[in-house]
Amino acid sequence: MKKKLFQTLNINVKEREAIVIFCNKVEQSLENCYFVDKEGIAFEELKDLQNDYIIITKETMDEKVSLKDQVIRKDVIDAILKTQKTLKDNYGVDVKEVLIQNQSRLDIKTSEKWQIYLTTDFNLDMQITKLNLLLKEEITEEVRKKLQYIDLRFKDRAYYK
Template sequence: SDWLWKIYFCLWKKLLIKIFFLKMRKKQSRVIKTKKNSHSEYHRKGSSLFYKVMFYLLFFPFLFYLFYAIFFSEFLTINTIKINGNSTIAEEIIKEKTQKEISGEYFFGNRKNNLFLVSGKKIEGNISSAIRKIKTVHITKKFPHSLIVEIEERGIFLAVCVLNKENCYLLDGTGEAFDVFSPNSQTSFPILYSNFEEKIGLGESVLDRKYMEKIIILQKKLKENSAFESEYLLETPSFISQDVRVKTKEGWRIFFNFDTDLEKQFQKLKLILEKEIPLDKRKNLEYIDLRIENKVFYKFF
């Protein structure tokens, strides 16, 4: 096919140059109609007609070949799919979803893996809906045989679980549930358990941004605390409640409230542990309640 393209290109080049010079000569010449000049004009008209005929003889085969090359030959067949931007999502999963969209035929043997015919927007939409961990996806066509899939993964902000701890989901920075989660796995992000039976579905908004930011601040302050060690596990009566409970590794719990200042709550906690509940008394401690402003409640078994 390469030699055909070269022949066509060479013929087209020569033909277009000839037609161009003929037109220029016709515009510039102002000839008196003598017998000799009439013969010259006739000769030019004959040459012009010849080149016009040659133009159309080459033009239509060229169109046919171009049509075949674009729609039916392997000239624009996609044989390379490159994935960029993935870190936790396996490249094979994204390639599989992309390959699924370009497999098969449209009509008369016209294959879907044609770079000219393939719809990047359709592939983007199908990948986004099939792989919830992907935040954004962009398809770029690279001539003549490649698709480049650029993705941005959702960042895990925290996880939420409902009642029996079997229905758990990962939330991104907007509070949207984008993937299921196993609470048995080791994590570096907080897990919030609701004691109320709430229905959560993928794609739903579970928590607002401000609430999640307070969770992260709470986790950070717990890490900075040296008086005790806490688990990443947090509990709340429901996802609309401002009450959050933290379980320490010693077994006792701390009750926080997001409607009051967290910094002041930690100051109260530090004072009560230093002055009234030293380390030797904590083995019988059930909880410390910091929810009411300027007051602290605690209970032993």
């Protein structure tokens, strides 16, 4: 907001941008879904799910979500977006869903139906580097068709099946 001469007041408004969708997981269905911004804040309730966004759920979500609540930590949003960018830019693979298992574990489901297990306990860049190395050198497109998961939660190891 800026005040100018002759009693003019300029107000700049920036619309909040939806980055992901957060849903409460009730038994096997998704309920109470919200658009979430880059800070992890729920800002608009959805009537219908939209396929253009990554859908995020939490394994243990007991409390009711209200608009303006931070439903996802910013570092978790950043980790998801960084993983999405790497997969999309380098391999043409999308992130479809993310299950936040606990404070530090993320289970990311890809458009090819395999999953990536990450942790927020240590350096995400190192986990992304391991992911890139595996997908470039060991896990070919043919292998990815049968791939179930890539587990990157351990500092000095990566597992896949």
